Amino acid sequence: xxxxxxxxxxxxxxxxxxxxxxxxxxxxxxxxxxxxxxxxxxxxxxxxxxxxxxxxxxxxxxxxxxxxxxxxxxxxxxxxxxxxxxxxxxxxxxxxxxxxxxxxxxxxxxxxxxxxxxxxxxxxxxxxxxxxxxxxxxxxxxxxxxxxxxxxxxxxxxxxxxxxxxxxxxxxxxxxxxxxxxxxxxxxxxxxxxxxxxxxxxxxxxxxxxxxxxxxxxxxxxxxxxxxxxxxxxxxxxxxxxxxxxxxxxxxxxxxxxxxxxxxxxxxxxxxxxxxxxxxxxxxxxxxxxxxxxxxxxxxxxxxxxxxxxxxxxxxxxxxxxxxxxxxxxxxxxxxxxxxxxxxxxxxxxxxxxxxxxxxxxxxxxxxxxxxxxxxxxxxxxxxxxxxxxx
Numbered sequence: 359x360x361x362x363x364x365x366x367x368x369x370x371x372x373x374x375x376x377x378x379x380x381x382x383x384x385x386x387x388x389x390x391x392x393x394x395x396x397x398x399x400x401x402x403x404x405x406x407x408x409x410x411x412x413x414x415x416x417x418x419x420x421x422x423x424x425x426x427x428x429x430x431x432x433x434x435x436x437x438x439x440x441x442x443x444x445x446x447x448x449x450x451x452x453x454x455x456x457x458x459x460x461x462x463x464x465x466x467x468x469x470x471x472x473x474x475x476x477x478x479x480x481x482x483x484x485x486x487x488x489x490x491x492x493x494x495x496x497x498x499x500x501x502x503x504x505x506x507x508x509x510x511x512x513x514x515x516x517x518x519x520x521x522x523x524x525x526x527x528x529x530x531x532x533x534x535x536x537x538x539x540x541x542x543x544x545x546x547x548x549x550x551x552x553x554x555x556x557x558x559x560x561x562x563x564x565x566x567x568x569x570x571x572x573x574x575x576x577x578x579x580x581x582x583x584x585x586x587x588x589x590x591x592x593x594x595x596x597x598x599x600x601x602x603x604x605x606x607x608x609x610x611x612x613x614x615x616x617x618x619x620x621x622x623x624x625x626x627x628x629x630x631x632x633x634x635x636x637x638x639x640x641x642x643x644x645x646x647x648x649x650x651x652x653x654x655x656x657x658x659x660x661x662x663x664x665x666x667x668x669x670x671x672x673x674x675x676x677x678x679x680x681x682x683x684x685x686x687x688x689x690x691x692x693x694x695x696x697x698x699x700x701x702x703x704x705x706x707x708x709x710x711x712x713x714x715x716x717x718x719x720x721x722x723x724x725x726x727x728x729x730x731x732x733x734x735x736x737x738x739x740x741x742x743x744x745x746x747x748x749x
Contacts, residue, residue, distance in 0.1 A: 363423060363426075363698075363721045363722070363724075363725055365423070365426050365427050365430060365717055365718070365721045399434075400432075400433035400434065400711075401433065401434040401435075401436065402433065402434070402435055402436070402466040402467070402709050403435075403436045403437075403438065403464070403465045403466050404424070404435055404436070404437050404438070404465060404466065404467050404468070404469055404704070405437075405438045405439075405440060405458075405461050405462045405464075405465040405467075405468045405469070405673075406421060406437050406438065406439040406440070406469050407439075407440055407441075407442040407443075407458070407462070407468065407469070407470040407471065407494075408439065408445070408471045409442055409443040409444070409445060409470060409471040409472050409473040409474075409487075409682065410443045410444040410445055410471075410472060410473050410474055410475045410487060410682045410684070410687075411472055411474070411475050411681070411682025411683050411684040411687040412471070412472060412682060412683045412684075412686060412687050412692035413443075413470075413471025413472040413473065413682055414471060415471075415687070415688070415690070415692050415694070416471055416472070416678065416692055416693075416694040416696070416697035416698075417469060417470075417471040417697060419694040419697065419698060420469060420694065420697045420698050420700070420701040421437060421469075423698050423701060423718060423721070424701050424704075424705075424718075427705070427714045427717050427718050427721075428711075428714065430714075430717065431711065431713055431714040431717070433711065433714075438461050438465065440455075440457065440458040440461050440462070441455065441458060442454055442455075442458050442470070442473060442487075442490055442491075442494070443472075443473030443474060443487035443490050443491070443682075444473060444474060444475050444477060444478045444487045444682075446458065446487075446490060447478060447481070447485060447487065451485075452485070452490070453473075453485065453486065453487050453488075453489050453490025453491075453493070454489075454490035454491075454493045454494055454497075459493070459494065459497045462494065462497070462498060462673065462675075463497065463498065463672060463673070465673050466673055466708065466709060467673050467674055467675075467676060467704045467708030467709060468494075468498070468673050468674070468675045468676065469676050469677070469697075469700065469701060469704055470491075470494075470675060470676070470677035471677070471678075471682075471697065472677075472678065472680065472681055472682035472683070473487040473488065473490065473491055473682060474486075474487040474488055474681060474682045475487070475682050475684040476684055477684075492540060492541070494675065495535055495536055495667060495675065496536055496541070498667075498669060498672055498673060498674075498675055499536070499669040499670065499671070499672060500535060500536070500667035500668055500669040500672075500674060500675050501534060501535050501536045501537070501567070501570060501571060501668075501669055501670075502532065502533075502534070502535065502570075502571055502574040502667065502668045502669070503531075503532070503533040503534075503535040503646065503665060503666070503667045504530060504531075504532060504578070504665060504666045504667075504668070504703070504707075505530070505531040505532075505533060505646070505650040505653070505663065505665045505679060506528075506529070506530050506531075506663070506664065506665075507527065507528075507529050507530075507531065507633075507650070507653035507654055507656060507657055507663060508527065508528045508529075508657065509524050509525060509526065509527040509528070509656060509657050509658070510657070510662075510723070510726065511525075512723070512726040512727060513657065513658045513659075513662070513726065513735055514658075515658075516657075516658030516659060516735045517655075517656055517657065517658045518655060518658075519630065519633075519656060523630075523631075523632070523633065523634075524633070524656055524657075524658075526634055527633045527634055527656055527657070528637075529633065529636040529637060529638070529639065529653060530578055530582065530637070530638045530639070531639045531641070531646055531649060531650040531653060532571065532574055532575040532578055532638060532639065532640045532641075532646075533640075533641060533642075533643065533645075533646025533647065533650060534563075534567065534568075534571040534640075534641070534642050534643050534646065535643060535646075535667055536567075536643075537562070537563050537564075537567045537642070537643060538561055538562070538563060538597075538642045538643035538644055539559045539560065539561040539643065539644050540643050540644065541643075542559060542560035542561055542562040543560055543562075544558065544560055545558060545559045545560055546558065561595060561597045561642075561644075562597060563597050563600060563601060563642065565600070565604055568600065568601050568604040568605065569604055569608060570670075571640060572588075572604060572605045572608050572640060573608065574640075574668075575588075575638060575640030576608065576609075576611070576612040576615050578638050579612075579615045579637060579638035580612060580614060580615055582637050582638055583637040583638075584614055584615050584616060584637070585615070585616045585618070585636075585637035585638065586612075586615050586616070586617050586618070586637070586638045586639075586640060587617075587618045587619070587620055587625070587636055587637075587638070587639050587640070588601070588602065588605045588617065588618070588619050588620075588639075588640050588641070589619075589620050589621070589622050589625045589639055589640070589641035589645055589649065590602050590619065590621065590622065590641065590642070590645075591621055591622050591623075591645075592619070592621070593621060597642075598642075601642065602619060605617070605619075605640070622641070622645045622648075622649070625639070625641075625645075625649060626648070626649060626652060629649065629652050629653055629656065630652070630656070633653070633656050650663075650665075650679060651679065654679060654680075658734075658735050659693060659734040659735050660679060660680045660696070661678070661680050661692070661693030661695065661696050661732065661734045661735070662693070662695055662696055662699070662735065663678065663679045663680070663696050663699075664676070664677075664678055664679070664696050664697070664699035664700035664702065664703050665677055665678070665679050665700060665703070666700070666703040666704070666707050666708075668707060673708065674704070674707055674708045676700040676701065676703050676704040676707075676708060677697075677700055678696030678697045678699075678700050679696065680693075680696055691732065691733055692732070693732040693733075693734050693735065694732075695722055695732075698718065698722055699718075699719065699722060701718060702715045702718040702719050702722075703715070705718060
């Protein structure tokens with residue numbers, strides 16, 4: 359059974375993240391460019407990277423929604439669909455072809471579905487789909503990853519946490535995206551003095567990398583509820599010691615933001631113990647990867663969470679935080695809402711089209727209000743359906 363997304367409904371004031379009204383040039387954050395340049399007749403180019411597994415399914419849904427909302431709001435969208443991940447490996451032999459990266463760089467925003475799958479799990483590292491994603495982030499120079507986790511009233515019963523714990527949760531994870539252990543050198547495989555095989559990676563951050571993500575986090579917190587928690591492991595890791603020192607130094611520039619610090623192991627525990635204590639969290643690449651996935655389950659399903667990756671210039675990268683789910687690919691079982699909400703973030707942060715973003719978010723809420731659910735967020739008494747029809 360399919361539910362039609364009502365994009366004609368009035369915009370609902372539901373935003374990811376909560377922010378002040380945008381000016382005519384759109385939202386601004388310290389150190390990042392959030393939108394394309396406006397023109398009298400607005401036309402934008404979007405690069406679509408459907409990827410693998412359920413990626414093509416959910417990207418198709420989001421594309422239809424974007425076309426509909428752009429028509430209503432009076433601007434034009436042009437799409438370029440390019441291969442990436444496992445699909446690109448099968449087609450070209452590499453996970454991120456040069457043509458794909460060039461198309462992404464030349465566009466106003468990039469919408470990614472999902473990458474990876476069992477088929478490529480045993481590939482060498484440089485031939486894994488995930489390597490293409492790291493290369494894309496590095497190529498676009500998108501260092502700030504915004505990952506909201508909001509428990510919608512319609513889905514509070516889908517959370518595995520008690521209702522009184524999950525109800526009202528609204529937090530934002532600001533994750534550093536292009537540094538840390540995923541990119542640090544030296545790295546590799548070797549043999550130690552005992553002839554035993556070893557693997558090693560390096561967690562490294564320069565001061566400027568910490569400062570720029572911290573500024574984005576402070577600005578984000580300022581536009582939300584004014585609370586910022588910096589997560590590190592400063593009791594053990596030298597990279598975290600520097601992280602904490604740089605964040606504390608910047609705090610004097612944001613006297614209206616309440617800064618706290620938390621070790622990552624405690625933060626992981628507190629997210630399930632009392633998630634409402636958090637407003638904005640800033641952390642490094644690997645901790646942000648883990649904590650944002652944990653936070654997603656507070657909302658009931660990883661299939662509900664969008665993300666935006668932004669840089670100092672050039673297009674942003676917008677993607678759901680879920681994986682490619684190859685076990686359900688092609689069966690019309692995938693939840694497309696994380697990708698649709700990522701498209702909403704694309705409209706807001708990538709193009710500065712605030713009204714269109716609100717309309718898209720409102721339509722998602724309207725669909726949920728009418729009781730339609732995919733299997734991952736289904737509960738008794740509601741209408742179970744698979745992919746939403748946006749046409």
